[in-house]
Amino acid sequence: MADRRSFLGLAAVLTACTKSSKAPSVVEQSMAPYGERAAAEASILRTATERTASVGVGSSTTPLQELHGVITPSALHFERHHAGIPKIDPAKHTLLVHGLVAQPMEFSLDDLKRLPAVTRTHFIECSGNGGGELRGVAGATVEKSHGLLSCSEWTGVPLKVLLEQAGVKPEAKWVIAEGADACRMARSIPMAKCMEDALVVYGQNGEALRPGQGYPLRLLLPGFEGNSSVKWLDRLHVTQEPAQSNQETAHYTDLLPNGKARQFSFVMDTNSVITRPSGGQKITGGAGFVEISGIAWTGNGKIKRVEVSIDGGKTWVDAALEEPVLSRSLVRFRAPWVWDGKDAVIQSRATDETGYLQPTRDEIVEARGTNSQYHYHGVKQWAVKADGSVTNV
Amino acid sequence: MCKPVFKPVFKPVLKIVLLLCAATAFAQTKYPGVGKPVAADRVKAADKTVMADGRGLPAGKGNVETGRALYKTNCAECHNEAGEGRDKQWPALVGGTGTLATKAAKKTVGSYWPYATTVWDTIARSMPYNNPGTLKPDEVYAITAFVLHLNGIVPATQELDEKSLPLVKMPNRDGFIPTVHPDVNAKR
Numbered sequence: 084m085a086d087r088r089s090f091l092g093l094a095a096v097l098t099a100c101t102k103s104s105k106a107p108s109v110v111e112q113s114m115a116p117y118g119e120r121a122a123a124e125a126s127i128l129r130t131a132t133e134r135t136a137s138v139g140v141g142s143s144t145t146p147l148q149e150l151h152g153v154i155t156p157s158a159l160h161f162e163r164h165h166a167g168i169p170k171i172d173p174a175k176h177t178l179l180v181h182g183l184v185a186q187p188m189e190f191s192l193d194d195l196k197r198l199p200a201v202t203r204t205h206f207i208e209c210s211g212n213g214g215g216e217l218r219g220v221a222g223a224t225v226e227k228s229h230g231l232l233s234c235s236e237w238t239g240v241p242l243k244v245l246l247e248q249a250g251v252k253p254e255a256k257w258v259i260a261e262g263a264d265a266c267r268m269a270r271s272i273p274m275a276k277c278m279e280d281a282l283v284v285y286g287q288n289g290e291a292l293r294p295g296q297g298y299p300l301r302l303l304l305p306g307f308e309g310n311s312s313v314k315w316l317d318r319l320h321v322t323q324e325p326a327q328s329n330q331e332t333a334h335y336t337d338l339l340p341n342g343k344a345r346q347f348s349f350v351m352d353t354n355s356v357i358t359r360p361s362g363g364q365k366i367t368g369g370a371g372f373v374e375i376s377g378i379a380w381t382g383n384g385k386i387k388r389v390e391v392s393i394d395g396g397k398t399w400v401d402a403a404l405e406e407p408v409l410s411r412s413l414v415r416f417r418a419p420w421v422w423d424g425k426d427a428v429i430q431s432r433a434t435d436e437t438g439y440l441q442p443t444r445d446e447i448v449e450a451r452g453t454n455s456q457y458h459y460h461g462v463k464q465w466a467v468k469a470d471g472s473v474t475n476v
Numbered sequence: 477m478c479k480p481v482f483k484p485v486f487k488p489v490l491k492i493v494l495l496l497c498a499a500t501a502f503a504q505t506k507y508p509g510v511g512k513p514v515a516a517d518r519v520k521a522a523d524k525t526v527m528a529d530g531r532g533l534p535a536g537k538g539n540v541e542t543g544r545a546l547y548k549t550n551c552a553e554c555h556n557e558a559g560e561g562r563d564k565q566w567p568a569l570v571g572g573t574g575t576l577a578t579k580a581a582k583k584t585v586g587s588y589w590p591y592a593t594t595v596w597d598t599i600a601r602s603m604p605y606n607n608p609g610t611l612k613p614d615e616v617y618a619i620t621a622f623v624l625h626l627n628g629i630v631p632a633t634q635e636l637d638e639k640s641l642p643l644v645k646m647p648n649r650d651g652f653i654p655t656v657h658p659d660v661n662a663k664r
Contacts, residue, residue, distance in 0.1 A: 135565040137554065137605045166602060180511075181519045188511040189518070197510050248505050259525055266602035267524065267609070320525050327528040327591045329598040333583065336652060342577030344588075348655035383658075432662075442662035450660040454581045 129159055130226065139167025139265070142209070143295075144230025148361045153204070153378065153405075153413040155233035157288045162295040163209050163231065165330070166266035169315055173291075173299040176263070178245070178283065182321035185250025192285060192299055198240045201282065203305070204412040206234040206380045208351045210308035210335050214456030216444065216463065221475050224363040228463060228475070229356050232380070234413040235296075237303050238286025242277045242319075251321055259320040259328070260302050260313040270311045271325030272304065276349070280305050280411075283316065305411035306382030307349040308457070310335050340452035353441050354460040355379035355389055355416070355433035366471035370424030375402070378413045379433040385409070388434040389416040395428035395464065396443075402431070422467070428476065430464040526597040530642030533596065537637035538618025540625045546615055547622050550604050559626045570626045573647060586627030590652055592644035596620045617641065 131143035142163040145155055155161075162168075173192050181187035209231035215222055222228030246258070258277050261269040272281065282303040285292060292298040297314030304312045310330055325331065325347070337345040357377035360366055366373055375393075379386045385408055390399035402416040416431065432441045442450075444461035466476040526532040548557075554566040561568030572582030585595055600616045602608045611619070621636045630636070630644060 136563075137566070166605070166608070179514065179519070179522050181514075181523065187514045187516075187519050189514045190511045194511050198507055244507070245511075248507060248511050250505075261524075265608050269525070269601075318522055320523065322525075322527070324527060324529075326525055326597075327594055329594055329602070332591065332594050332652070333585075333589055333598075337655075338576060338581055338583070340577065342581075343651055343653050344576075345655040345659070346652040348657065350657050352658060352660070439658050440662040440664060442660045446662050447660050453579065454576075 127159070129161065130230070131162075139164055142231060144226050145233045146224075146226045147230060147232065147356070147378065148225040148358045148364065150358070153234050153415050154288060155235060157235065157290065157293050157296070160233040160235060160287075160293065160296055161207075161209065161231050163211075163309060164264070164295075165268055166264050168294050169264050170294075171263060171299060171315060176299050176317065178300060178317055178319065180245055180249040180319045180321070182259075182319075183252040183255040183323065184246070184321050185252065188245075188249040190245065195240055195283065195285060195300070198244055200238055200286075201241060202236055202238045202286070203282065204234065204236045204409050205303060205305040206232060206351075206411065206413045207303075207309045207312055208232040208354075208380070210310055210351070210457040213354075213459035213461070216461060217447065217453060217456060217459040222362070223475050225356055225358050225361045228362070229354075231309070232413075234380075235287045236289070237282060237284040238289075239282045239284030239300075239303065242281035242283050242302070245283060245319070246277060246321065249321075254323060255321045257322045257325050259318075259322060259326045260311075260316060261318040261320070262297070262301075262313045262315040263317045264315050268313060268330060269326060269328045270313055270330055271322075271328065271347075272302075272311060273347070273349075276304055276307065304349070306351055306384075308335060308351055311349055335457060337451065337455035337457050340454065344455075348458060349382075351380070351382035352458055352460040353379075353381035353383060353386070353433050353435045353439050355386075355431045355441060356463045357391070357429055357431050357465060360429070360467060360473045361465050362473055362475040364473045366422065366467065366473070369471070370422050373420050373422045375418045375420045375429060375431075377402075377416055377431050379404075379416055379431070380411075380413050381433065381435040381439070382411060383435045383437050383439060384411065385436045386414045386433055387436045387438075389414075390432050390434075391416075391418040391420075392430045392432075393420060393427050396430050396462070399432070424469060426469055427467045428464050429467060430462050432462050524601060526593050526600070528591045528593050528642070530593060530638060533593065533638040533641065534613040535638055536613030536617050537635055538614050538616070538621055539635040540618075540621045540630065540632050542615075543618035543620070543622025543625070546611075546619050550611070551619065554605065559623060569623055573627075576648070576651065584627070585623060586629065586647065588648050588651070590646055590649050592620070592624060592629075592641050592646055595623060596641055599623075 127149045129143040133141040145161045178190045212231035257271045284303045301314045359376045379389045389402045402418040405415040556562045559569035572584045572587030575582045624630045
């Protein structure tokens with residue numbers, strides 16, 4: 084059947100060629116103005132989940148187990164929305180900077196593109212990523228366990244430049260960033276972060292931002308919880324105190340066993356996960372060489388070391404880190420493994436440049452209890468069975 | 477530096493002051509001519525920030541009884557008659573008091589939120605979910621009063637305005653602590 088179909092396909096091409104009186108050819112597809120991936124890869128998709136029947140509150144997760152390197156294709160970048168994706172006319176969109184500044188200023192997209200641009204590779208991770216692992220409903224695949232994580236090359240202007248352009252005053256301590264989505268989501272950002280490495284970006288992986296990533300403009304706070312990188316950014320209010328907005332009080336605060344909650348816990352902790360072989364995959368062809376490969380990341384700066392275990396954490400060997408190792412970016416690690424064809428439990432653990440070691444789930448539970456679903460970063464393990472199947476344990 | 481006091485009657489003067497301000501700002505910045513200085517009325521129209529101490533709240537007032545009726549028409553469809561939430565779909569706005577230090581912690585306006593201003597701001601900017609930003613300040617004060625009353629935080633006779641709202645003490649006002657980072661110590 085398959086043979087006959089391809090034969091028929093070829094016949095159609097031949098007919099077309101005959102008509103244009105050119106030499107017969109097996110070329111099946113010509114250039115397209117905007118490229119598509121191979122048909123056989125089209126099943127690699129995000130999983131989108133609406134949380135309520137009110138459309139727009141929900142998330143979609145990145146199938147990290149299917150990706151190579153560290154860049155997430157823009158179309159597969161995870162999303163988490165609190166009130167859907169707004170349609171914005173970039174020609175009318177402006178960014179207002181006001182509050183504790185010498186002169187309130189407004190920047191159009193054209194204005195922003197006149198300023199010296201920077202391009203940097205950074206991950207964005209939702210603060211709730213891995214929350215299921217903490218609660219003991221471990222994900223069957225990397226997408227299920229860690230898919231609220233993506234990494235892109237972002238292009239824009241340092242936030243510092245815009246604040247200085249408006250004449251930010253010395254007494255300013257916070258910047259309240261607000262988006263143009265239906266709920267006008269707002270987060271208060273400490274001034275130190277705004278001046279250190281915060282970006283206001285319009286570019287993602289060489290193109291304009293995708294609508295789900297804040298088109299035409301978003302804040303990008305490297306290494307901070309994703310919710311604070313406000314999308315559809317149109318207002319920056321420079322203040323002395325945080326606003327205590329919904330998202331920085333009712334949500335994205337970390338409830339501890341004693342009933343108190345950590346607030347403004349922005350930094351995403353040092354983390355890693357093996358993406359190949361990983362849950363849901365199968366090693367085909369039996370015992371022999373299999374490369375163990377995965378990703379590591381930290382909001383603290385650079386990843387310094389990743390170790391891999393094939394015996395459930397009893398012994399560890401160093402994995403190789405693929406260069407360049409960039410600050411607050413995903414890093415790809417690789418470790419050669421000659422699999423003996425027997426059951427194995429594989430794990431990875433990362434150490435960052437401050438010396439912080441990725442903890443186990445038990446160590447996190449000991450420090451924080453189980454009420455907070457945010458900032459989970461425990462060691463993740465996968466079970467490889469003798470038949471080559473890989474499952475979550 | 478340049479802080480002109482805006483009074484509509486002095487419009488021509490204002491323009492000159494603004495231009496002077498703009499000129500100074502440009503002369504001082506590293507990237508002259510990029511970005512447009514804006515006047516106070518543009519800022520005022522866009523500035524919807526409500527601070528925890530009440531700065532930014534618009535003038536207005538509303539009471540629990542008015543709020544009860546407004547809630548019924550605007551909110552009950554999703555959050556249910558008494559704010560108990562619906563079908564595990566729409567969040568509960570009441571309950572959970574005393575649960576924060578237990579394994580069954582329930583975080584709601586009443587049990588968790590530290591500031592009454594955040595309730596006002598959440599409703600004003602994002603609710604009703606399908607029609608956000610349409611309620612008038614008086615209506616938001618009234619609905620806020622009703623939601624706080626549902627939680628036993630204010631009495632049925634309460635009226636709230638921009639002065640009294642920030643003074644409402646939320647039960648979990650002192651429930652938040654600064655983050656010490658890192659907080660987990662892994663053993664090698």
